Amino acid sequence: MAPMLQDEGSSSVTSSPLQLFSMMSLSPNLGSPYPFVRELKSEERGLYLIHLLLTCANHVAAGSLENANIALEQISQLASPDGDTMQRIAAYFTEALADRILKAWPGLHKALNSTKLTLVSEEILVQKLFFELFPFMKVAFVLTNQAIVEAMEGEKMVHIIDLNAAEPAQWIALIQVLSARPEGPPHLRITGVHQQREVLEQMAFKLTEEAEKLDIPFQFNPVVSKLDNLDFEKLRVKTGEALAISSVLQLHSLLASDDELLRKKSPLAPKNLNGIHLPGVPQINQSTLGELLEKDLVNGHSRSPDSATSSPQSLSASAKMDGFFNALWGLTPKLMVITEQDSNHNGSTLMERLLEALYSYAALFDCLESTVPRTLERLKLEKMLFGEEIKNIIACEGAERKERHEKLEKWVQRLDLAGFGNLPLSYYGMLQAGRLLQGYGSDGYKIKEENGCVVICWQDRALFSVSAWRCRK
Amino acid sequence: MLENMAEEALPNGFVENPIAGSNPPASKKKRNQPGNPDPEAEVIALSPKTLMATNRFLCEICGKGFQRDQNLQLHRRGHNLPWKLKQRTSKEIRKRVYVCPEKSCVHHHASRALGDLTGIKKHFCRKHGEKKWKCEKCAKRYAVQSDWKAHSKTCGTREYKCDCGTIFSRRDSFITHRAFCDALAEETARLNAASNMSNAVANNINYHFMPTPLGPSMAQHFSSIFKPISSNEEAINQTTRGLSLWMGQGSSQGQESIGNNNLHGIHQLGSVSSGTIFGDPLVSCSNPPPSDYQLNWVFGTKLSSSNAEELTVSNSLPLTDVKEAGTQLLSVPSLYSTQHQSHQTPSANMSATALLQKAAQIGVTTTDPSFLGSFGLKCSDSQVRDGNKLCGVLYGTSNPILSTNIGNDVENSAGDLLQVHPAKRRHTMNEESGGGGQTRDFLGVGVQTICHPSSINGWI
Numbered sequence: 001m002a003p004m005l006q007d008e009g010s011s012s013v014t015s016s017p018l019q020l021f022s023m024m025s026l027s028p029n030l031g032s033p034y035p036f037v038r039e040l041k042s043e044e045r046g047l048y049l050i051h052l053l054l055t056c057a058n059h060v061a062a063g064s065l066e067n068a069n070i071a072l073e074q075i076s077q078l079a080s081p082d083g084d085t086m087q088r089i090a091a092y093f094t095e096a097l098a099d100r101i102l103k104a105w106p107g108l109h110k111a112l113n114s115t116k117l118t119l120v121s122e123e124i125l126v127q128k129l130f131f132e133l134f135p136f137m138k139v140a141f142v143l144t145n146q147a148i149v150e151a152m153e154g155e156k157m158v159h160i161i162d163l164n165a166a167e168p169a170q171w172i173a174l175i176q177v178l179s180a181r182p183e184g185p186p187h188l189r190i191t192g193v194h195q196q197r198e199v200l201e202q203m204a205f206k207l208t209e210e211a212e213k214l215d216i217p218f219q220f221n222p223v224v225s226k227l228d229n230l231d232f233e234k235l236r237v238k239t240g241e242a243l244a245i246s247s248v249l250q251l252h253s254l255l256a257s258d259d260e261l262l263r264k265k266s267p268l269a270p271k272n273l274n275g276i277h278l279p280g281v282p283q284i285n286q287s288t289l290g291e292l293l294e295k296d297l298v299n300g301h302s303r304s305p306d307s308a309t310s311s312p313q314s315l316s317a318s319a320k321m322d323g324f325f326n327a328l329w330g331l332t333p334k335l336m337v338i339t340e341q342d343s344n345h346n347g348s349t350l351m352e353r354l355l356e357a358l359y360s361y362a363a364l365f366d367c368l369e370s371t372v373p374r375t376l377e378r379l380k381l382e383k384m385l386f387g388e389e390i391k392n393i394i395a396c397e398g399a400e401r402k403e404r405h406e407k408l409e410k411w412v413q414r415l416d417l418a419g420f421g422n423l424p425l426s427y428y429g430m431l432q433a434g435r436l437l438q439g440y441g442s443d444g445y446k447i448k449e450e451n452g453c454v455v456i457c458w459q460d461r462a463l464f465s466v467s468a469w470r471c472r473k
Numbered sequence: 474m475l476e477n478m479a480e481e482a483l484p485n486g487f488v489e490n491p492i493a494g495s496n497p498p499a500s501k502k503k504r505n506q507p508g509n510p511d512p513e514a515e516v517i518a519l520s521p522k523t524l525m526a527t528n529r530f531l532c533e534i535c536g537k538g539f540q541r542d543q544n545l546q547l548h549r550r551g552h553n554l555p556w557k558l559k560q561r562t563s564k565e566i567r568k569r570v571y572v573c574p575e576k577s578c579v580h581h582h583a584s585r586a587l588g589d590l591t592g593i594k595k596h597f598c599r600k601h602g603e604k605k606w607k608c609e610k611c612a613k614r615y616a617v618q619s620d621w622k623a624h625s626k627t628c629g630t631r632e633y634k635c636d637c638g639t640i641f642s643r644r645d646s647f648i649t650h651r652a653f654c655d656a657l658a659e660e661t662a663r664l665n666a667a668s669n670m671s672n673a674v675a676n677n678i679n680y681h682f683m684p685t686p687l688g689p690s691m692a693q694h695f696s697s698i699f700k701p702i703s704s705n706e707e708a709i710n711q712t713t714r715g716l717s718l719w720m721g722q723g724s725s726q727g728q729e730s731i732g733n734n735n736l737h738g739i740h741q742l743g744s745v746s747s748g749t750i751f752g753d754p755l756v757s758c759s760n761p762p763p764s765d766y767q768l769n770w771v772f773g774t775k776l777s778s779s780n781a782e783e784l785t786v787s788n789s790l791p792l793t794d795v796k797e798a799g800t801q802l803l804s805v806p807s808l809y810s811t812q813h814q815s816h817q818t819p820s821a822n823m824s825a826t827a828l829l830q831k832a833a834q835i836g837v838t839t840t841d842p843s844f845l846g847s848f849g850l851k852c853s854d855s856q857v858r859d860g861n862k863l864c865g866v867l868y869g870t871s872n873p874i875l876s877t878n879i880g881n882d883v884e885n886s887a888g889d890l891l892q893v894h895p896a897k898r899r900h901t902m903n904e905e906s907g908g909g910g911q912t913r914d915f916l917g918v919g920v921q922t923i924c925h926p927s928s929i930n931g932w933i
């Protein structure tokens with residue numbers, strides 16, 4: 001290995017060997033490095049990409065945008081959404097970083113995004129692809145359904161609220177299981193919440209068709225709404241019915257809040273960006289500078305209260321989440337099953353989130369590379385689902401940043417504080433889930449059990465967690 | 474109130490038999506449980522001859538037989554014979570239920586009549602008929618041809634073999650056995666100790682997703698589904714223990730993963746064609762199969778690549794894709810065998826996870842401790858930019874702890890990569906007063922540690 005710094009102790013850290021190297025790396029467009037770059041083997045290229053990504057992220061976090069730009073330029077030579085796993089990941093992460101940089105110029109950012117077309121059909125397709133190409137949703141559905149079936153043994157009137165009613169498969173399976181109950185099927189009501197009416201209509205059609213086929217008294221109530229402003233009255237929960245709530249990958253967006261920006265009060269003027277002083281405060285810089293001042297670092301803890309670190313005490317406060325939990329608790333559900341991403345993508349600093357996200361999405365992209373051929377569908381899934389999540393995690397702050405994934409232990413704490421008690425998932429459900437995973441044709445998928453909850457992993461990286469809860473009086 | 478039954482009754486209907494019982498709620502076509510007929514239905518008693526007869530409608534010209542009169546009439550058109558299709562006799566459809574002519578049979582009474590003509594025919598043959606159809610491979614005999622066909626499709630195709638050598642034809646008994654089997658426990662322990670080799674799943678044995686119904690009665694079957702496999706406490710404990718093979722080895726070993734490779738030699742893949750769902754011909758119920766059904770039909774198996782391309786963009790949600798998935802045979806698993814350990818794949822196409830781990834290791838192990846120590850001295854009174862927990866380790870503790878971070882979370886060790894950077898950057902920022910920071914310096918540090926010097930030095 002090449003020798004490290006020659007002169008560590010001196011104050012002129014920017015001295016020769018490193019400066020020389022960094023100057024070399026600053027001139028990528030002189031043509032000569034290209035052949036060398038192209039000759040990099042996949043592993044070397046991957047390692048180099050990681051390094052460049054981290055470098056770029058550091059620059060972005062520091063606000064040194066010229067350097068970030070240079071790093072981006074270099075990465076763009078190597079990254080590609082069509083290449084191998086690391087190339088793809090790098091492509092989406094750099095897009096996210098670039099987006100973040102661009103937000104420093106709000107007008108520019110808005111202008112560039114103003115004509116973006118978001119087709120509802122494509123969004124629906126992407127969700128469908130996620131359901132098909134991965135077993136995660138299916139495992140979540142199997143576990144949820146089994147928990148519901150067991151909780152509703154003996155119940156005659158069952159009401160299920162689905163906080164993201166997009167995939168009919170889950171409830172079709174449940175309807176089939178319920179219709180085969182020895183005591184006969186219950187009277188079943190499903191209330192589906194979704195933002196798009198078409199999705200709910202399709203769901204209603206499929207479910208009603210299935211229920212009629214099996215002769216189950218069934219009712220589907222669509223509620224077109226975002227979760228943020230869900231009117232709980234519309235859910236029409238009646239007395240005397242047994243209520244179950246199913247939430248698949250929905251709750252984390254409720255953790256989004258503007259609090260962290262409001263709390264940061266930095267006495268320093270916003271850092272000049274390339275000499276241009278922007279009257280509108282670039283919020284990124286302010287927050288990073290603010291972090292500089294607020295953290296007590298020697299002890300390595302006691303961050304500002306809204307950061308989600310791995311220390312078990314600090315839970316980021318979110319009035320929205322609390323309000324939502326309260327409302328749910330007020331419905332006194334017999335059962336609530338929650339599926340969430342099991343990764344810490346809610347750190348308060350960019351670097352924290354970026355590092356965690358690198359590992360999580362590396363696992364997801366690896367999983368795709370190992371199990372799905374490089375088709376257009378896979379690319380769409382990677383771009384429109386993961387790419388967008390990564391962009392949100394990296395480039396957005398405050399209320400805009402919706403993908404606030406947190407580790408299971410944090411959700412357990414939150415739910416406990418909100419008055420819910422954990423219900424261990426049944427062995428039989430886990431058995432079914434395990435079988436399903438094995439049938440999926442790759443032995444990279446694994447299931448772990450953690451205090452009654454289930455964590456679905458790819459090659460030892462925890463990706464999703466499923467847990468069941470009841471109302472604690 | 475009593476029903477009239479005759480041995481040679483014609484299927485023209487009899488006195489209806491109102492049976493005391495709750496009326497079914499007025500919904501659309503409600504289907505009763507088998508053997509519990511609609512009290513207002515018309516009870517029809519057919520003779521054994523009628524039940525067993527096939528093709529009772531004969532064409533007088535060519536002698537061809539038909540099961541239904543309508544079909545015969547349509548056939549007669551071909552002979553230019555006069556034909557007449559009978560209309561429905563009454564406007565209202567009277568639900569018909571059928572009783573079994575065998576006096577000793579449960580279904581002989583109108584209160585336990587069966588609702589389907591085909592059903593009663595099959596029932597009569599199965600229970601009271603001669604078993605004329607014989608399976609070639611095993612000794613089983615069947616009275617109904619369709620039962621025989623269904624059996625011969627699956628006979629011998631699904632065999633589960635435990636490591637201890639016992640062979641099972643049914644998946645549920647196989648699973649139960651494995652939970653208890655001692656030989657398996659030893660095997661698991663042995664394989665857990667070995668390194669994690671990834672295997673292509675054996676695909677020469679089919680894996681039957683659907684459990685065939687257990688006992689003669691559905692009640693027992695359901696209880697076995699909803700309770701973990703068996704119904705007595707001891708068995709449950711054992712099952713729990715056995716399932717611990719799946720779930721992990723208990724708290725002593727921390728959390729292990731289900732689906733360890735040790736189980737893969739045993740597990741098999743399977744087809745999920747609907748023909749296998751009702752594999753056991755002795756079960757006469759017509760209810761859809763219980764909880765595992767959700768695995769089989771709806772969630773099924775993974776799509777093969779060709780199916781992925783069939784997912785078209787359209788406004789209607791294609792649930793049919795899910796159905797297709799449910800009936801797809803599993804793709805060859807060897808396509809999906811993965812090798813994610815970096816020590817196993819020295820060549821190109823390492824997984825991204827392995828790359829990250831390698832980068833983290835390189836970043837930490839090649840860092841000169843004295844170099845870091847000097848940074849610690851320099852920067853102890855400045856503020857760390859970000860990832861304070863990462864940098865806190867660097868600055869708050871001594872170096873030996875840093876180097877042991879490799880053993881900790883991978884995230885932390887990846888973060889160690891950055892510990893050099895903020896130090897440098899901060900240092901620079903202390904010098905400069907906030908102009909656009911020319912902080913290229915730390916680029917060099919990282920690159921030299923992480924990337925292969927041979928290729929990068931090619932640049933220089």
